[in-house]
Amino acid sequence: MSAHAITRRSWFEADARTRIHGLVDAGSFSELCGPHERLTSPHLAVLDLPVAFDDGVVVGEATLDGERILVGAQQGEFNGGSVGEIHGAKLRGLLDRARDTRPAAVLLAIDSGGVRLHEANAGLIAISELMRALLGARAAGVPVYGLIGGSCGAFGGMGIVARLCDGLIMSEEGRLGLSGPEVIETVKGVDEFDSKDRALVWRITGGKIRRTLGEATLLVDDDLGAFRGGAKALLARGAPLRGLAALDADQAALAARAQRHADARDGLDIWRALGLPDAERLAMLDADAFNRIIDRAETA
Numbered sequence: 001m002s003a004h005a006i007t008r009r010s011w012f013e014a015d016a017r018t019r020i021h022g023l024v025d026a027g028s029f030s031e032l033c034g035p036h037e038r039l040t041s042p043h044l045a046v047l048d049l050p051v052a053f054d055d056g057v058v059v060g061e062a063t064l065d066g067e068r069i070l071v072g073a074q075q076g077e078f079n080g081g082s083v084g085e086i087h088g089a090k091l092r093g094l095l096d097r098a099r100d101t102r103p104a105a106v107l108l109a110i111d112s113g114g115v116r117l118h119e120a121n122a123g124l125i126a127i128s129e130l131m132r133a134l135l136g137a138r139a140a141g142v143p144v145y146g147l148i149g150g151s152c153g154a155f156g157g158m159g160i161v162a163r164l165c166d167g168l169i170m171s172e173e174g175r176l177g178l179s180g181p182e183v184i185e186t187v188k189g190v191d192e193f194d195s196k197d198r199a200l201v202w203r204i205t206g207g208k209i210r211r212t213l214g215e216a217t218l219l220v221d222d223d224l225g226a227f228r229g230g231a232k233a234l235l236a237r238g239a240p241l242r243g244l245a246a247l248d249a250d251q252a253a254l255a256a257r258a259q260r261h262a263d264a265r266d267g268l269d270i271w272r273a274l275g276l277p278d279a280e281r282l283a284m285l286d287a288d289a290f291n292r293i294i295d296r297a298e299t300a
Helices: 003-007 016-023 042-046 085-101 117-139 156-164 181-188 198-205 207-212 224-237 244-260 267-273 279-284 287-299
Strands: 030-032 057-064 067-074 105-110 144-148 167-171 218-220
Touching: 016 057, 016 067, 016 105, 016 224, 030 085, 042 085, 042 117, 057 085, 057 224, 067 085, 085 105, 085 117, 105 156, 105 224, 117 144, 117 156, 144 156, 144 224, 167 207, 167 224, 181 198, 198 207, 198 267, 198 279, 207 218, 207 267, 207 287, 218 224, 218 287, 267 279
Parallel strands: 067 105, 105 144, 144 167, 167 218
Antiparallel strands: 030 057, 057 067
């Protein structure tokens, strides 16, 4: 076993605070709205449901390679990382703070199935406010980067929030989409989407296919150090200016992609259509090997 394998610490298995401490410079994290403030959901309490002392999200300030950043991380194990009134307000406040204080970047460790159904209206409003705050931070020149590699992925409202970011770092274990597989199966039936077919789920929503389609900026291994390295790379790269011409080009590329892959059922069909070598084996590659193949395809 290699030294790297011995020291690897899984992002997927880590909780929100462990992810933050694995990302930032040692000893630099200062939590905002911390546990002592007991900011819990009033809606869950009314329904006599369990609450979390931080409502399932951790926010604060830190440094990354000496650069001041703001960072937030959702706790997927509490109500599936779902966004309610307090949860969303903490994230919105973090992004408003970024707009006002101009850190080098905001890092969002996303691990969420979407809006918390127990407080749906408040959660939907929170998501809309979060989107507006994210765009406000970006308009102020602060890049916002999403990191996706937890058990809940990024779905529902948080799937939209993820796609508003300047860049996304995903692991193979991460998933990104609008409606989750179970939701699609419930509404459309198992013939449309078998949510128990885990290989199919990941070929449609997983990190590798999202990296192939350009929706994930970087694919990294399931490792805290790998996510930290990816975040450092995006900070060094800086956020590109996104004018109207760039948005028009993105829209044209999306339209062309939809037409080219109109009959594709999943990622395997797309890899074959792109002419990638040994398409059936791509799902078995580690992040570095997979990235090399995609990079060659993009420059061909």
